[in-house]
Amino acid sequence: MASAYLDLIRIRFLMMLAYRVNYYSGIAIYAINIGAYYFLWKAIYGTQTELGGFTLAQMTTYVAVSWMARAFYFNNLDREIANEIRDGSVAIQFIRPYSYLMVKLMQGFGEGIFRLLLFMVPGMIIVCLLFPVRLPTDPGVWALYLVMLVLSFLINTQINMLAGLFAFFVENNEGMLRMKRVLVDLFSGVIIPISFFPGWLADTMKWLPFQAITYLPSSVFTGRTAGGEAYRVLGLQVVWFLALLIPIALVWRQARYRLFVQGG
Amino acid sequence: MMFYASLCWEYMKNYAKTRLTYRLDFWIEVLSDLMFQGLNLIFILIVFQHTPSLGGWSEAEVVFVYGFFMVPYGIFGTFFNLWNFSERYIVKGEMDRVLTRPAYNLYQILLENMDPASLFGSVVGAIIMAVSWSTLGLPFEMLDALMLIVFIIGAVLIYAGLYTALTAIAFYSDAPTGILPLMYNIQNYGRYPVNIYNKTIRFLLTWILPFAFVGVIPASYFLDRNEDGLSTLALLTPLVGVVVLSIGLFVWNRGITRYRGAGS
Numbered sequence: 001m002a003s004a005y006l007d008l009i010r011i012r013f014l015m016m017l018a019y020r021v022n023y024y025s026g027i028a029i030y031a032i033n034i035g036a037y038y039f040l041w042k043a044i045y046g047t048q049t050e051l052g053g054f055t056l057a058q059m060t061t062y063v064a065v066s067w068m069a070r071a072f073y074f075n076n077l078d079r080e081i082a083n084e085i086r087d088g089s090v091a092i093q094f095i096r097p098y099s100y101l102m103v104k105l106m107q108g109f110g111e112g113i114f115r116l117l118l119f120m121v122p123g124m125i126i127v128c129l130l131f132p133v134r135l136p137t138d139p140g141v142w143a144l145y146l147v148m149l150v151l152s153f154l155i156n157t158q159i160n161m162l163a164g165l166f167a168f169f170v171e172n173n174e175g176m177l178r179m180k181r182v183l184v185d186l187f188s189g190v191i192i193p194i195s196f197f198p199g200w201l202a203d204t205m206k207w208l209p210f211q212a213i214t215y216l217p218s219s220v221f222t223g224r225t226a227g228g229e230a231y232r233v234l235g236l237q238v239v240w241f242l243a244l245l246i247p248i249a250l251v252w253r254q255a256r257y258r259l260f261v262q263g264g
Numbered sequence: 265m266m267f268y269a270s271l272c273w274e275y276m277k278n279y280a281k282t283r284l285t286y287r288l289d290f291w292i293e294v295l296s297d298l299m300f301q302g303l304n305l306i307f308i309l310i311v312f313q314h315t316p317s318l319g320g321w322s323e324a325e326v327v328f329v330y331g332f333f334m335v336p337y338g339i340f341g342t343f344f345n346l347w348n349f350s351e352r353y354i355v356k357g358e359m360d361r362v363l364t365r366p367a368y369n370l371y372q373i374l375l376e377n378m379d380p381a382s383l384f385g386s387v388v389g390a391i392i393m394a395v396s397w398s399t400l401g402l403p404f405e406m407l408d409a410l411m412l413i414v415f416i417i418g419a420v421l422i423y424a425g426l427y428t429a430l431t432a433i434a435f436y437s438d439a440p441t442g443i444l445p446l447m448y449n450i451q452n453y454g455r456y457p458v459n460i461y462n463k464t465i466r467f468l469l470t471w472i473l474p475f476a477f478v479g480v481i482p483a484s485y486f487l488d489r490n491e492d493g494l495s496t497l498a499l500l501t502p503l504v505g506v507v508v509l510s511i512g513l514f515v516w517n518r519g520i521t522r523y524r525g526a527g528s
Contacts (some may be wrong), residue, residue, distance in 0.1 A: 025442030032449045036456075043319035043460035045312050051314045133356075175292030182299045191303060192310050 004098060005106045012110025027123045032066050032072060037063045038131050052195040057134050058222045059193075061134055064133045065122070066190045066218045072120040073153040073213065075108050078177050081164030094256070101161060101252060108157050121144060134225060148217035151237040156213050158244040165248070168255035189208065189215030209240040271367060275375040283381075294381050301337075301385055304455060305330055307391075319460040325487050327458065328396040332486075333455045333479035334389025337418035341375050341382030344427055347444065350434035357526025370516055371426070400487070406485060411458035414502050421505030422477055428512030434521030447473070454479040461489055470497070476502050 014025075025101055045056045054062060055094045066222040081104060084090045127133060137143060137222050163180045165175050185191055187210035194205050194215045216233045225233060283290045308330060312323040317348030321329075353359040353373065362369050362376075397404065430443055441454070458466050469476040483500035484490070 010480060021440060025446055029446055029449045032446070035454075036449075036453055038317070039460050039465075040307075040311075040456060043457075044315050046315065046317065048315065115510075171288050172286070175289065175296045179292075179299055182296070182303055182491075186306065191307055194353040196310050196312065198310070198316060 001098070002195060005102060007151050009105055009110040013114050016111055016114035019120075020114075021122050022135065023115075025117050026119060027126060030071055030123050030126055032091050034064050034067050034127055034131065037067075052057060052193055053224060056193070057132065058224060060131055061133050061135070061222045062193060062218050062224075063125045064131060065221050066214050068127065069149060069214060069218065070185075070190050071123055072112060072149060072157045074075040074115070075155060075160065077104055078164035078180065080104070080107075080161040081161065082167035082173055082177065085164075086134070087168040091213045096207075099264065102112050104161065105157060107163040108153075108160075114175060131198070136221060141220065141223070141230075142183075144234065148220065148234060148237060151241055152213045152217055154241050155209055155237065156184070156188075156243065157189045158241070158248060159209070159213075161248055162244075162251060164254055165251045168251075168258050184210060184213070186245070187211070188213040189218065193219075209244060212237045212240045219226045266420040268367065268371065271371075272375060272441060275378060275498060276380070279378055279380060279453070281330065292383065294384050297385055298383060298384060301388075302333065304452070305439030319457050320491075321457045321489075324399045325489070327394060327456065328400065328487060329480050331389045331392030331394075331396060332415075332483040332510060334392065335386045335428065336416050336423065336478060338382045338384070338386030338389060339416070339420050340423040340427075341385065342380050343378060344424055345377040345379040346373065346383075346427070347433050349373070349431050352435050354523070355526065360525050363520075363523070370513075397486075402486060403489075409513055410461040411485065418501035418503075418505035419478040421502075421509045425505070425508030425510070426473065428509070429515040432512075432519035435522045450474055451475045451478070456480065458494075472503050477501050505516045 010164055028243070041059050041063065041100070042056065043060070045051060049055060051059075065137055081090075084093070090100065128135070136145075163173075163177055166176065170176070187194075187205060187208060189211060195212055197205065212233075216225070216236065220230045275389060305327070308323070308326055311318070312326070316322070316444075317318055353362070355382045359369075362372050365372060426447070428449055433443060453461065453465065453469055455478075456479075458469055458476045458480050461469070466476075470481075477497075481494055482501045484494040487495075489495060
């Protein structure tokens, strides 16, 4: 069984590899976005040395690593799941001897490995050449960050799955998926670090899983969060990963009774 | 002329009919569109809680620039929704159908893909502009109203020209070039005061890909900000619009002669 899942990772990876040219422009797009925020933050800091607990050098690194982490953990599993539910092909998946959600996760992994090796790593190198990004020197931070990155991917994928599975309950969730994407970008801290949010919103964010996707790991990478505090961040990610399994299991159980194929 | 106006009206009616069938979807689409654009506005609002100025521009001024940008962008988005032109018209060969009809081909394609929902962005932009206009205590004279209309038309022409030229690339290469999403991300640079960027980017945004003429340059005319002659440059907006549109139409008309139809 395990080998079947491994094959799914391999197939998706090879599929992405075949279309790798599409991702070269992706690297340019991410570099352009990082550049825009770099210049904005530089102007925002002006003569101030520290804002929201970040120095300008830390902010530059934060922006670069957050966008590049997004290049890795981003996937369209929500849209894929929603499409398969809408066109009914999910029904075929039900009768196959594997778990549909595991299959999706494995495909996500395949895409993730591709994105890590051919998108995030080369992108990060280019961005480091273009902007004054300061990488951590401690190998322990690198190792910890890599583990966190995997959890970022898992949590983001879980949120995508939940959003995609909602297609079982509504006929058209295209708009909802777009709104979800905006909310995740905003609340995960890719656009603005959460320490900049007004107090009440920052407090609300503490109780939501989004900050575990980008804000917390990026804070560790920039050196804002260090020592024992960094391990607490890792623990929080694990807690969210486990906690999110519950709603997925519930929705999945409910959903199977509700499959309603349009047209077909 | 009358013929073209009546065509536009007929397509509008058609659009309204299809949209009224799925009313909820329509509003969700409008809302998610606004959220997408609102992301940058939220960035501005949160950041100004931590700093009094962005490169010498106050919050109300930056918000004004953003509001101005949204108006031409919404109009452009209404009439120019050709993001999947290559796939639909070249690869699937739908261009055959368009070319056998008497009306100008680009005009037909624009109307077929019309998306009036984008106009809500213009309305929101106008409201933002009006609010920051009164916050800044700027005088409002007849001439301002006239210039506003002229600048908006100029900005729409710039957008239309640039994207017409870029869409026409599909006639030369039917493989996805990734240049449209690239451009889409570069245009974000024009929403902020250009003096925060370095010289190269500023030159690029003013004279090569004139996205500064869509936001900050015309807006600075009303704000009376004449750093680097910005508000004087503003008077060139309509001229730049006509030049860019001419280039766009030229590229399009050249490109269309290369159209060969799809296989099968």
